[in-house]
Amino acid sequence: MLSKFQRIRHFHLENKHKIYLPRFVEKQAIKTYPMSRTIKFIWPYMFPQEKSIRKITWATFGLLFASKFLNAYVPFILKEAVNSISLTNPALFYTGSIFVSYALSRALVVAIQELRVALFSRVMINAMKDVSTKVFSHLHALDYTFHQESTRTTLYSVNRSMRGIESYLRFTSLYVLPTILEFLLASGVLFYSCGWPYLVTLGGTVSVYYVFTTKYSDIRNKYISQQRIKSKALDFVTSESMINFETVKYFSNDELEKRRYNYFLQQKLDGNYLITSSLSKLNFGQQLIFNVGLGANLLLALSQVQAGTMTIGDIFMIQTFFMSLQIPLNFLGSIYRELTESQIELNELYELLDIKSKVVESPNAKDYEYKGGRIQIEDVEYSAGKKIFDRINLEIMPGTTNAFIGESGTGKTSLFRLIYRLFDPDQGRIMIDGQDLKDLKLESLRQSVAIVPQTPTLFNDTVFYNVMYGNPAASKEQVIEACKLANIHQRICEFPEGYESLVGELGSKLSGGERQRLALARCLLKNAKFYLLDEFTSAMDSKNEQEILASMKTLFKNKTVIYNTHRLSSIMFVDKIFVISGGKICETGTHDSLLKIPNSKYSQLWNKFISNKN
Structure with a gap:
């Protein structure tokens, strides 16, 4: 089944309809980590530094031993x-009190077990919180390259890993350890x-039961792994169909999408x-063996009762011991499968946490x-699959307005990201006010x-x-002022709920120009020392662009500003063009000086811009 998702193929439905399967490529096989890694990883969360949680953990172990004994x-x-019933003249009060003790003891065992489960849930919740926070912080600490290359399946992997940790803690603490102790x-x-003889019979039964369960569960695990791929394929096709709703309508392919969905659903x-x-x-095999x-x-x-070496009560005792193992053993297949899946999911987490x-x-x-x-x-030299910069040198003077110009793909945006230190150059260095970026605290640099x-x-x-995200400490008045400077305040006031209007996923409810102006307002609210504006007016109409550029000249006075744009008319006023x-x-220079250079690269770009504009 996997091969069908690893390349584009098609099949015929009812001999007349052709359906193309998506190019659904599974993630490459992940590294397998030993069980010791899991124990080492989980142990600190079961016995954390927080004394109250550690006491709860020890209390649950104490309750475990108490309930099993x-x-x-x-x-x-x-x-x-x-x-006592078997006696010729049993004492009813004595016999009755024993039966009451039996019932109360069973009830007490259940009460202790439930108390243990309730207490251990505190430990699990605390562990899940700490692990989730650790993974979340780790993802944000990874560099821009990782987030460029990672897909949305990364989040699915993280969520699965969280479930894996929860399953591992729950099944080992609430099922595996109690079953081993009970056995x-x-x-x-x-x-x-x-x-x-009874020990041999019990041990033999449990051993055969365990071997059968694990071997058959391995077969079922293959089915379950294949099912995960099928489920992922169905989710993928469903998601893609909904995301591309507009395209489906443009080409009247509703029926095609329905057939594809039904195929993967089946x-x-x-x-x-x-x-x-x-x-x-x-289940049948387990019950037969047991x-x-x-x-x-x-x-x-029975043979020993007939021989007079055992009583009827011994038969009931033996049966009770056996039956006490039946319920946990019935779950053995599920426990084995859950722990196997948890280990696989945790392998994904370990692989992610090992990324530096x-x-x-x-x-x-x-x-x-x-x-x-x-x-x-x-x-500075920098490559990203191909050579982008080859020993590039430039200097931007304090408090000046500048622009990076070039054809698409020349690395203008990459240069911004290098300055912001989203990634580092392969060679060379970048300095701000004589300070190497690599010698500065990242938060301090990026705040500036x-x-x-x-x-x-x-x-x-x-x-x-x-907008407030640019400066979480900003007041409402400051947010509104930033929006006015970005020429978006009036448009926001026209929204049904004004500033409380929802923008949709990734800003889908807004036009491209509105998104850019909100992003500009957010940037202005930060009140930084340097401003890097990457095609920030590309989706705006000329009127909004000119009004914003006019206000920028005053607003950015004595600030170091760098523009990156293909609209060359918007950077005619800058102090220096690179x-x-x-x-x-x-080439470097002002707009006028660069145009005076015969057959300059800038003049070629300018002529092309004017031609396209006309």
Whole structure:
């Protein structure tokens, strides 16, 4: 089944409809980590530094031992009760009190177990919170390159890993350890009370039960793994169809999408049937093995009762010990599968946590000290699949307005990201006010630089929240003022709920120009020392662009500003233009001086711009 999702293929439905399967490529096989890594990873969360949680963990272990030892004593109470009934003239009060003790003991065992589960849920919640925070912080600490290359499946992997940790904690603490302890106690009691034949029968039954369950569960795990792929394929097709709703309508392909959806839905349903039927076979095999072992032990006990070496009560005691193991053993297949899946999901988490950021803060990093705003780029080389910069050099003077110009793909946006230190150059260095970026604290550097990206993204929240995000400490008046400077305040007031209007996922409810102006307002609210404006007016109409550019001249006075744009008319006023070509700065100067150079690269770009504009 996997191969169908690894390349584009097609099949015929009803001999006349062709359906193309999506190119659904599964993530490459992940590294397998030993069980010791899981124990080492989870242990600190079960016994954290927080004393209250650590006390709860020890209390749950104490309750575990108390419940299992009490549970091991319950069969002896039942034995005594049955033997008292077997007497010729049983004392009703004595016999009744034994039965009451038996019932109360069973109830007490359940009460202790439930108290243990309730207490341990505190430990699990605390562990999930700490792990989730650790993973969330780690993802944000990774460099821009990782987030460029990672897909939306990364978040799915993280969510699956969180479920894996929860399952691992729950099943090991609430099922595996109690079952092992119960088996050891039952074995010891049977050996001490009844002799080695019963120990051999119990041990043999559990061993065969375990081997059958694990082997058959491995087969079922393959079905489940295939089902995960089928489910992912169905989710993928459904998501893509909804995201491309407009395209589906443009080409009247509703029926095609329905057929594709039904195909993958049927694949998933067929997989569900296979998993369900295999579970029935597993359950039958488990019950057969368990009851054969139980029957063998009871027959052995019956022979000893007839020989006079055992009582009727002993038979009930042996049966009770066996039955106490039945419920946890019935879950053995599910536990084994859950732990196997949890380990696989945790492998994904370990692989993610082992990724190191390529942008690392120096141990001796210092806060950035503002000294006017000079930027120096010295012999910088940078590659991202291909060579982008080849020993590039430039200097931007303090408090000046500048522009990076060049054909698409020459690295203008990459230069912004290097200055912001989203990634580091392969060679060379970048300095701000004489301070190497690698010697500065990342937070201090980035607090001093504001950037409007080429394609701004917005949170699926209110207009106010998205603008305020540039400076969470800003007042409502400051947010409104920033929006006025970005020439978007009046438009916001026309929204149904004004600043409390939702912008939609990634700002989908807004036009491209509105998103850019909100991003600009957010940038202005930051009140930084440097401003990097990457195609920040590309989706605006000429009127809005000219009004914003006019206000920028005053607003950015004495600030170091760099524009990156293909609209050359918007940067005619800047102090210096840097023309990038072939991985180097090929020309520098003002708009007028560059046009005077015969056949200059800038004049070629200008003529092309004017031609396209006309």
